[in-house]
Amino acid sequence: MKLTTSFGPNPAVVTLFIAAKGLTVPTETIDIIAGENRQPGYLAKNPFGGTPLLELDDGTCLSESIAICEYLEELHPSPPLIGATAEARAVTRMWVRRIDLGYVQPMVAGFRGAEGLRLFENRMRCIPEGAATLKAMAGDGLAMIDRQLATSPFICGPQLTLADLLLQAFLDFGATVGQPLDPGLTHIATWRAQL
Amino acid sequence: MKLTTSFGPNPAVVTLFIAAKGLTVPTETIDIIAGENRQPGYLAKNPFGGTPLLELDDGTCLSESIAICEYLEELHPSPPLIGATAEARAVTRMWVRRIDLGYVQPMVAGFRGAEGLRLFENRMRCIPEGAATLKAMAGDGLAMIDRQLATSPFICGPQLTLADLLLQAFLDFGATVGQPLDPGLTHIATWRAQL
Numbered sequence: 001m002k003l004t005t006s007f008g009p010n011p012a013v014v015t016l017f018i019a020a021k022g023l024t025v026p027t028e029t030i031d032i033i034a035g036e037n038r039q040p041g042y043l044a045k046n047p048f049g050g051t052p053l054l055e056l057d058d059g060t061c062l063s064e065s066i067a068i069c070e071y072l073e074e075l076h077p078s079p080p081l082i083g084a085t086a087e088a089r090a091v092t093r094m095w096v097r098r099i100d101l102g103y104v105q106p107m108v109a110g111f112r113g114a115e116g117l118r119l120f121e122n123r124m125r126c127i128p129e130g131a132a133t134l135k136a137m138a139g140d141g142l143a144m145i146d147r148q149l150a151t152s153p154f155i156c157g158p159q160l161t162l163a164d165l166l167l168q169a170f171l172d173f174g175a176t177v178g179q180p181l182d183p184g185l186t187h188i189a190t191w192r193a194q195l
Numbered sequence: 196m197k198l199t200t201s202f203g204p205n206p207a208v209v210t211l212f213i214a215a216k217g218l219t220v221p222t223e224t225i226d227i228i229a230g231e232n233r234q235p236g237y238l239a240k241n242p243f244g245g246t247p248l249l250e251l252d253d254g255t256c257l258s259e260s261i262a263i264c265e266y267l268e269e270l271h272p273s274p275p276l277i278g279a280t281a282e283a284r285a286v287t288r289m290w291v292r293r294i295d296l297g298y299v300q301p302m303v304a305g306f307r308g309a310e311g312l313r314l315f316e317n318r319m320r321c322i323p324e325g326a327a328t329l330k331a332m333a334g335d336g337l338a339m340i341d342r343q344l345a346t347s348p349f350i351c352g353p354q355l356t357l358a359d360l361l362l363q364a365f366l367d368f369g370a371t372v373g374q375p376l377d378p379g380l381t382h383i384a385t386w387r388a389q390l
């Protein structure tokens with residue numbers, strides 16, 4: 001097994017997950033600004049060019065950070081970061097999706113359409129005309145998450161899960177690209193200070 | 196266990212999944228146009244008001260169609276629609292995510308910002324100024340999926356998986372809201388005719 005990673009929030013989700021599991025995974029860090037992930041050798045493994053990428057010993061190449069975390073959880077169930085039961089896993093997957101669609105995706109699309117436009121416009125289709133609305137959507141998503149954290153120490157209850165790590169990685173990224181956390185979201189601030 | 200469902204593509208994903216599993220799940224269909232999913236009783240079970248919703252016998256309420264399908268697969272592993280091995284499940288989850296982020300989400304957001312605007316603008320933040328770009332993104336996503344189906348009878352190889360059902364449900368929806376399949380995407384057309 002080999003993980004190819006880089007800076008950026010999606011790789012950070014997997015890195016946080018591996019650290020919280022206490023695992024050691026052979027890792028290569030590539031330079032995505034220099035375009036190492038756009039070279040033919042890398043594109044043969046992940047045609048979409050994204051990081052991270054987990055290569056299995058049988059040659060299977062897994063991309064998509066959440067799918068990689070699910071795979072690592074299956075191989076190393078303890079400590080559970082998705083869940084120890086089918087019901088707990090379902091709740092974690094529900095919240096991962098709410099955080100992803102409610103906050104992560106609009107935040108990232110808002111960045112790519114505004115501060116990140118020059119970096120991304122030649123790599124993928126961006127939405128500059130919608131960037132302000134996308135950022136506002138991301139704010140709505142964070143307000144929803146703040147309400148959840150008003151009732152619970154972690155996103156899914158008393159235990160840290162992948163949902164918390166996903167949120168942490170993208171809050172860290174958001175703060176560096178002009179979308180810092182609204183200090184009025186005090187439950188998220190408390191949760192973050194405790195992580 | 197009880198499934199609360201309605202018309203719409205997300206409920207259709209779960210309905211297709213249950214049918215492909217050969218399961219029978221007690222189901223109630225509610226009228227979302229009349230706002231049955233915005234009543235206090237329903238919102239107590241799913242604060243986001245979406246359908247479908249799976250209520251477990253212990254009172255746990257699961258929303259998010261992909262999380263519901265994952266839960267049903269854990270309870271009823273055969274026939275496998277996510278995968279019989281950790282590696283197969285990882286590949287299915289990777290493709291579910293690529294289809295979701297590459298096609299489903301931009302297609303739906305494009306619809307909500309254009310043809311669906313009057314229906315959705317009082318329910319959630321929409322992106323009318325970005326609708327044309329979002330639809331073009333969805334087209335890029337379908338072209339990516341068409342390239343995958345050029346190499347494989349189903350999205351993840353020789354077997355039907357949740358990735359196929361997700362695509363089917365949203366292609367059906369897209370065709371009804373002004374985003375029909377581009378007939379030039381012949382591999383998708385062939386796959387669809389065989390389903």
